Amino acid sequence: xxxxxxxxxxxxxxxGSFSRAAEHLHLTQSALSRSIxxxxxxxxxxxxxxxxxxxxxxxxxxxxxxxxxxxxxxSGELRRSAELLTQGDRGSISIGLGSGPGVMLMTPLxxxxxxxxxxxxxxxMRGSPEAHLALLRQRRLDALVVDxxxxxxxxxxxxxxxxxxxxGFICRRGHPLAQAGRPARFAEVAAYxxxxxxxxxxxxxxxxxxxxxxxxxxxxxxxxxxxxGSVLEAVRVSDAVFLGIVGAAxxxxxxxxxxxxxxxxxxxxxxxFAMVTLTGRTEAPAMAxxxxxxxxRLRD
Numbered sequence: 001x002x003x004x005x006x007x008x009x010x011x012x013x014x015x016g017s018f019s020r021a022a023e024h025l026h027l028t029q030s031a032l033s034r035s036i037x038x039x040x041x042x043x044x045x046x047x048x049x050x051x052x053x054x055x056x057x058x059x060x061x062x063x064x065x066x067x068x069x070x071x072x073x074x075s076g077e078l079r080r081s082a083e084l085l086t087q088g089d090r091g092s093i094s095i096g097l098g099s100g101p102g103v104m105l106m107t108p109l110x111x112x113x114x115x116x117x118x119x120x121x122x123x124x125m126r127g128s129p130e131a132h133l134a135l136l137r138q139r140r141l142d143a144l145v146v147d148x149x150x151x152x153x154x155x156x157x158x159x160x161x162x163x164x165x166x167x168g169f170i171c172r173r174g175h176p177l178a179q180a181g182r183p184a185r186f187a188e189v190a191a192y193x194x195x196x197x198x199x200x201x202x203x204x205x206x207x208x209x210x211x212x213x214x215x216x217x218x219x220x221x222x223x224x225x226x227x228x229g230s231v232l233e234a235v236r237v238s239d240a241v242f243l244g245i246v247g248a249a250x251x252x253x254x255x256x257x258x259x260x261x262x263x264x265x266x267x268x269x270x271x272x273f274a275m276v277t278l279t280g281r282t283e284a285p286a287m288a289x290x291x292x293x294x295x296x297r298l299r300d
Contacts, residue, residue, distance in 0.1 A: 045060050167203065
């Protein structure tokens with residue numbers, strides 16, 4: 001029995017067929033079949049049943065596959081630990097950022113690492129929580145910084161809360177509602193194009209509780225985009241009003257181009273940001289500097 005045979009067994013189990021698994025592993029089907037056969041001979045029992053066009057694990061195969069996942073994980077972590085020890089305080093880090101954290105962290109984090117830790121190799125990606133979780137589980141990302149409301153808790157995920165950041169309405173500084181000198185009612189805000197990212201269900205519920213069913217973002221939003229930066233740029237050059245994390249507009253507010261729009265009643269909603277890593281995975285020493293930087297930047 002060897003690690004490659006266990007890897008081959010898991011590949012067939014996940015693909016459901018020898019042909020698809022062989023293609024994924026870049027092996028011939030005969031070579032894959034021979035590897036599985038040798039593993040079965042070593043264990044003295046069948047591990048896979050061929051059910052027509054589909055291949056499934058036998059009861060013993062299920063047990064072996066469960067242990068194989070742990071063995072392969074620990075093997076990978078052993079190699080990773082050895083690599084990190086030889087790298088000292090350097091190392092490589094790959095971070096996935098959600099939409100809001102991407103606006104607030106991407107450029108400052110790249111600049112911070114370049115200025116203070118030039119020996120660190122840093123890869124930063126933006127994308128959906130679903131895509132990032134898949135890459136995290138494939139060990140192609142070391143950590144995610146996301147709104148936890150888009151993450152389903154699981155045993156293989158370590159979710160470390162970072163901060164709560166409040167939500168609100170943002171418009172350009174010269175917007176008619178910003179010149180009114182009083183908080184705006186939702187009906188007044190909705191007279192202009194409302195813009196947001198695709199909001200979490202909790203946020204939708206809170207908005208409706210505050211302003212009534214007519215404020216349901218599913219019907220009231222006219223502009224929606226996963227990239228907060230693009231939404232805020234549209235707000236900066238038009239009369240659109242952004243609903244989302246106020247901190248995402250920090251740069252535009254500081255530059256005097258954007259402003260927070262008070263409403264009546266005020267919106268009381270927060271995003272819950274966290275760092276998500278794989279349970280039990282060995283971290284590069286430089287991950288500590290990322291944690292510290294993220295904790296400092298992701299706050300109102």
